[in-house]
Amino acid sequence: VNVATAMDNGVLDAVLAQVRPLLGQGKVADYIPALASVSGNKLGIAISTVQGEHFYAGDAHERFSIQSISKVLSLVVAMNHYAEEEIWQRVGKDPSGQPFNSLLQLEIEQGKPRNPFINAGALVVCDMLQSRLSAPRQRMLEIVRKLSGVHDIAYDSAVARSEFDHSARNAAIAWLMKSFGNFHNDVSTVLQNYFHYCALKMSCVELAQTFLFLAQGGHAAHISSPIVTPMQARQVNALMATSGMYQNAGEFAWRVGLPAKSGVGGGIVAIVPHEMAIAVWSPELDEAGNSLAGVAVLEALTQQLGRSVY
Ligand code: GLN
Numbered sequence: 001v002n003v004a005t006a007m008d009n010g011v012l013d014a015v016l017a018q019v020r021p022l023l024g025q026g027k028v029a030d031y032i033p034a035l036a037s038v039s040g041n042k043l044g045i046a047i048s049t050v051q052g053e054h055f056y057a058g059d060a061h062e063r064f065s066i067q068s069i070s071k072v073l074s075l076v077v078a079m080n081h082y083a084e085e086e087i088w089q090r091v092g093k094d095p096s097g098q099p100f101n102s103l104l105q106l107e108i109e110q111g112k113p114r115n116p117f118i119n120a121g122a123l124v125v126c127d128m129l130q131s132r133l134s135a136p137r138q139r140m141l142e143i144v145r146k147l148s149g150v151h152d153i154a155y156d157s158a159v160a161r162s163e164f165d166h167s168a169r170n171a172a173i174a175w176l177m178k179s180f181g182n183f184h185n186d187v188s189t190v191l192q193n194y195f196h197y198c199a200l201k202m203s204c205v206e207l208a209q210t211f212l213f214l215a216q217g218g219h220a221a222h223i224s225s226p227i228v229t230p231m232q233a234r235q236v237n238a239l240m241a242t243s244g245m246y247q248n249a250g251e252f253a254w255r256v257g258l259p260a261k262s263g264v265g266g267g268i269v270a271i272v273p274h275e276m277a278i279a280v281w282s283p284e285l286d287e288a289g290n291s292l293a294g295v296a297v298l299e300a301l302t303q304q305l306g307r308s309v310y
Pocket of ligand 1: 067
């Protein structure tokens, strides 16, 4: 199915209408007050294609907290500053099968997180960035602004502060890794960076454009130097496919069949390699912490378009 033709035929609006009855069945993240106050009744989708087309429907322009979607971007920045083996000796490449903020395997596996897309793994990545970048938060803003082409993308400081005020579990993860020698910098400095990354506020339209480079072998059309190599883009997509949806990665592969990364703000970014990046948003989550309606939108859309990497 040609994407542009499908969109002309109102496929996006139809998909949102089909999924809308699911609103009310999930639960908005409530571990911090700043997220608990978001209206659950939102549903948006945006698509950016390698041909330079943009499609969107619903609440596609409203910004939300991207949360764990930022874990992909921090890995990409780390890939720009570290040799391959330096990264993968400190963090694994396998799915965890556990909730994103679990401490269980970390103790058994001596402080080496299963993958960079659970909290432990992302904290190690943020620790690496703190070691080599003079201003990691500024660097992240520069890269998302450059990739999206939108210059006022910023951190939601209320969300970042709220995360820091409720950081017991993430701090425990960082300290446990420090006890094993897999965390080198000051814990609260790195937590602050991590929480700011989580607190990036972006819309579906901005996210789809930002992540398009992963559908294009690491290249962003409007930026002359590649963001990552074609091999690195393939590696990031593989990690998204195996670990991007936490303990529901298998279920998601079954239903949707695309590399994807979710966040507890209700956003999900999915990649159709060589074709498009898709961003969806709906704040109510399922029990794994993935957007309940967001997954359903991706399932309906991939079925309509006949897309899957499998
Ligand atoms: N800020 C959240 C946390 O650290 C991010 C988790 C997520 O989006 N899955 O727990």
